[in-house]
Structures are given as C-alpha cells and as structure tokens.
Amino acid sequence: MTDLLLIAFVFLMASVIAVPLASKFSLGSVLGYLLAGITIAPLLTLLNVDVKAVQHVAEFGVVMMLFLVGLELDPKELWRMKGRLLGLGGGQVLLTTALIAAIASQFNLPWQTAITVGLVFSLSSTAIVLQTLNEKGLLKSDGGQASFSVLLSQDIAVIPMLIILPMLAIPELAQSAQSAQSAQNGAGQGHSEFSLIAGLNDWQTALVTISAIIAVIFIGSVLSSPIFKFVAMARLRELFTASALLFVVGIALLMSLVNLSPALGTFIAGVVLANSVFKHELESNIEPIKGLLLGLFFMTVGASINFRLLADQFLIITGLTIALVLIKASVLWGLAKAFKVEGSDRWLLALGLAQAGEFGFVLLSFTVSNGILSNEMADNLLLVVAMSMLISPGLFIIHQRFFLQAFYNKQEHNAPKQAIPNEGKIIIAGSGRVGGMVDLMLRTAGYETTVVDYSIERLKELESFKINTYFGDATQPNLLEAAGIKDTKLLVVALDEAPQITKLVRHVLKLYPNVHIIARAVDRHHVYDLWAEGCRDIISETYDSSLRMGRSAFEALGVTADAAEQMKDLFQQDDREAMRQAASAYKVGVPAHENEEYIKSVLELFESKHPETKAKLIAIRDQNQK
Numbered sequence: 001m002t003d004l005l006l007i008a009f010v011f012l013m014a015s016v017i018a019v020p021l022a023s024k025f026s027l028g029s030v031l032g033y034l035l036a037g038i039t040i041a042p043l044l045t046l047l048n049v050d051v052k053a054v055q056h057v058a059e060f061g062v063v064m065m066l067f068l069v070g071l072e073l074d075p076k077e078l079w080r081m082k083g084r085l086l087g088l089g090g091g092q093v094l095l096t097t098a099l100i101a102a103i104a105s106q107f108n109l110p111w112q113t114a115i116t117v118g119l120v121f122s123l124s125s126t127a128i129v130l131q132t133l134n135e136k137g138l139l140k141s142d143g144g145q146a147s148f149s150v151l152l153s154q155d156i157a158v159i160p161m162l163i164i165l166p167m168l169a170i171p172e173l174a175q176s177a178q179s180a181q182s183a184q185n186g187a188g189q190g191h192s193e194f195s196l197i198a199g200l201n202d203w204q205t206a207l208v209t210i211s212a213i214i215a216v217i218f219i220g221s222v223l224s225s226p227i228f229k230f231v232a233m234a235r236l237r238e239l240f241t242a243s244a245l246l247f248v249v250g251i252a253l254l255m256s257l258v259n260l261s262p263a264l265g266t267f268i269a270g271v272v273l274a275n276s277v278f279k280h281e282l283e284s285n286i287e288p289i290k291g292l293l294l295g296l297f298f299m300t301v302g303a304s305i306n307f308r309l310l311a312d313q314f315l316i317i318t319g320l321t322i323a324l325v326l327i328k329a330s331v332l333w334g335l336a337k338a339f340k341v342e343g344s345d346r347w348l349l350a351l352g353l354a355q356a357g358e359f360g361f362v363l364l365s366f367t368v369s370n371g372i373l374s375n376e377m378a379d380n381l382l383l384v385v386a387m388s389m390l391i392s393p394g395l396f397i398i399h400q401r402f403f404l405q406a407f408y409n410k411q412e413h414n415a416p417k418q419a420i421p422n423e424g425k426i427i428i429a430g431s432g433r434v435g436g437m438v439d440l441m442l443r444t445a446g447y448e449t450t451v452v453d454y455s456i457e458r459l460k461e462l463e464s465f466k467i468n469t470y471f472g473d474a475t476q477p478n479l480l481e482a483a484g485i486k487d488t489k490l491l492v493v494a495l496d497e498a499p500q501i502t503k504l505v506r507h508v509l510k511l512y513p514n515v516h517i518i519a520r521a522v523d524r525h526h527v528y529d530l531w532a533e534g535c536r537d538i539i540s541e542t543y544d545s546s547l548r549m550g551r552s553a554f555e556a557l558g559v560t561a562d563a564a565e566q567m568k569d570l571f572q573q574d575d576r577e578a579m580r581q582a583a584s585a586y587k588v589g590v591p592a593h594e595n596e597e598y599i600k601s602v603l604e605l606f607e608s609k610h611p612e613t614k615a616k617l618i619a620i621r622d623q624n625q626k
Contacts, residue, residue: 453470
C-alpha cells in the first residue's frame, strides 16, 4: 500500500509542478506532462516502477477521450465526413507507409521490415493532437476537423494492421519469439488472455466481431437510456459516475475480447449517444478521469525515453526523428492541398500530425512478440516514436506563432466579411415551474435554448414534448463546460435551492464574466446574497405574484383597476429603491436579525421613505374609489 501511495505521490507532484509552469510559458499541458515524466524518470527507476505497465493502464485515457469525441459528433456529421475519412485519412496512412517503406528499403532492410516500419510510423498521436486542439480551441476549425478525420482513420486502420503484421514475420525472429513466449507461459503456469475469438476460423471470427459491433450500437441506442434513467432516480452523483465508467469500461472490454481497438468501440458508442439527454452529464463525469489518465500517459511517455540509448545513437535517432516529421508533414500538406484545406488550416494538419503516435508503442510490442522486428530495432524505433511525440507541442507552437498569425492577418485584410450565424447560446439551469416557463417563452419567440435539469421525473415529462433538455447537475463546472458555457450569451439560473443558485452564480461570474446571468431568488435575503456576489439581474420568485395579489386586493377594496395598477407601480418603485440601499448593509452569512447595521439601515429607510409613500398611496386611493 505504501509503495502504491508513494508512486501516486511522485506522479501527482510532478504534474502539479510541471504543468502550470508549462502553461505559464504557453507551452501547453501536453509538453508539461512530458517534461514531468522526463524529470521523474530517475526516481521511478530508483523505485523499480514498471513504466510500461503504468503506461498500459494510462492508455485507457485515450479510450475515454475517443468516447468524449464521439459524444460531440452527430451520426449525420460523421456521414458528412466520409470523404475525408476515406480519402484524406486513408490516403495519409497508405502514402506515408509506402514512402517510409521505400526509403527504409534503401538501407538494405528486408521488405517485410520496411513495410512494418512504415505502418508503425504512419500513425499519429490521437492523445496529443486532440488534447492540444481542444486546449487551443482549434478542434472546430477546418484544420481541426481534417486532423480529426485523419486520426479517426488511423485508429480504424490499426485493426487491419494487426491482421497484416503477423504475415510479415521473419522466420528466424518468429521462432525465437515463439520460444520466448512458451517459456513465459510456462513460468506463468500457462495463463493466457481470454478471447471470444480464440480457436475460431475466419468466418466465425468475422461473425463474432460484427456481432460485437452491433451489440455496442444496440447498448448505446436502446439499453443506455433506461439504465441511466434508473440510476439517475437515486439522485446520487457518485452512482452516475460509476455507471458512466461501467458503460465505457464494458464496451472497451467487449472490443478487447474480439481483438478490436477499445478506442474504436467507445468512439462508436459515443456517436450513438451524441443525441442523448444524458450527453452532458456523461461528459462531465468522464472528463476529469480522462484528463488524469491522459496526463499520466504523457508522463509515462516522457519517463520511457531511454536517454542512455539516445546518447549512444544521438545522431541516428535525431536524424530519424527529423526525417519522420518531414516525411509525414510533406504527405499531409500535399493531401490537405488536394482536399482543399486552405491557409493556416493546411499547416495545422501538416504540423499537428507529423509525429508518431501512442499506438506505435502497441504495434512495436506486437511486432517483437510476433517475430517481425528484433528487440534492438524495436528499441530504436520506440525512441524515435517517443522523441517525435516530445517535439510535437513545439510544432503546434510553430503553427501558432508563425502560420496562424500570418494567415489571419492576410485574411483580415482580404477576406470578405462573414455573417454571424447566431446571436449566442442560451442555457437554462433548472426546468421546473420557473425555468420551464422561461424556456417556453424563449422558444415561442424563436430562440434556441439548452436546458439542464437534475430531476429524472421532470426529464421524462419534457421528453414527451420534444424539449431539448439534458440531465445533469448544473452546479458542476465540468457539466457547464460540456454544455458550452464558454460560448453562452445568456444563463438563466432557475434552480430550486438557494445555495445551489448562489454557488452557480458565483462560479460563472468568476470564470465567465461576459455571460449575462438572470438569477432566481427564493426570498428577499437571497436577493441580497446574489447582489453581494455581483449579480445585477435578480428576479425574486414570489415578488411579482405578491405585487399582483396586492393590486387585486386594492381592486377588491373598491379602488379602480387603473388606480390599483398605479398604486402597485408606486409601491414597487419605492420598495426596489429601498432594497438597493439596504443591500449595502447586508452581510452574507449573517442572519438579518443579528446584523445591527442592516437593521439600522432598514429602520432609517422605513422612517424616511415610508411616510411619503404611504401618503401618495392614500391620496390615489381616495381619489379613485369605485
């Protein structure tokens, strides 16, 4: 237990120190994690930590990331991308493999080895690229979408690669690998990984594999909604987090059992759930875990760099790394031009995906165990993969500092002005008796809203009316980010509990000061609380109805309707002014009856303003009796 805590402490301490420093110097979190891994590598060696084993666990962060990416993609959007998936992505894998294999064959490598090297280097880092694109806000750009298409194609291409690679085995190496595997199995008492397709022939394997994919789609589209609704009825946030993890882990496990990429399976599940009412809650629950695992993965990449081997073969490794980046960037740039990816977006695609990827580690391990590459060559190639990933954040910095700014300035002067597609997003937190009416008014007037509610009963009611509602706790920062708070113009806070309302208002005012907030207040003291937080558009839930009842009381007592309305308006004007003045004396967290300054202020206002207002109201009453 102590050893585990010590290892966790080392990784966490390194990330907490290195990542903020890297972000401070605009280097990005990915480079921060990589540098943290490099820094703690000697300490991990001293503690006898199996970095590869830790990396294997951390790779699940990539699986989670693909699930979250899938949640952001509507199936129709994915179909729209089919041209780039097949042409741009497929073309990149084929051309890069062919070009690298052709160059490698010139160095007297067997053709099987040359093709293997080409396949390994054709893949890019999904983890680094998507994380960096998200951080820099470039994922929605044309270059970001093109990059995503290529990365998705590469993830899919891993499957046929795992089928092709064993056919490229070198007989001598294959025999040695088989002997080593037999010895290892003997030491491990014959233990082997369970598989649903072990011992099946080709057509049976294909049938089981297709059935697994259909099962993923069925679970995501049919079973997930009632399961999540059942869990949500417990109203325990940790239980929903557990069910979200169960969903992702279960699908990843199913894909592994049929020798498919877990990342591909969770991506498909994410796409299926893209239109689910639980979309944002799933994002907010998975995102923190994904972030930690990805950070751990990047640190293991940095820690796995063999600096002794790098020192011995520095020129060779450096030369291979530079050659790899230049070859991939050239292929990507040419394909981007052919597919009409213009300006800085073309350079974003070319530079962003010029590195090798995390699947390279998987394929290299696979090639050694199947007698395709020797251990010595695999170690050298692994170092090239790690070094290319290490310099990848620098390539993004080059794009941002040079190409992005240059093309932006050019377009600023030459490009025609584009029409703004919409006026901004509207989020309504809470869809009960207050938020529901606000949502109805806005939608009736033609506005599009995103409603977030944590009541599964209310959710079922709204679903029947086809209202765009998402399940989740709006007070959770991750859920707000998933719902798009950064791009929101208006936030209507209509939650039921005063502490929740205040918490949400405080968070949004602090981190997103440009968002206009209309906040519901449960009583007069809550109005003061929200005012103290800085909110200036506050609506007390009973205030307007109380004024209307007071106006009806005037009419019932013989005052004409017009005069009753005038009396109501006069009282409201005086009361609002008194509330603003009393707010300056109100202290958050101090009961009103214990706040002497507040009591004194209210009494002074009552003595000075009340007689004047009372006289005006009586005068209007006496002059307008029925």
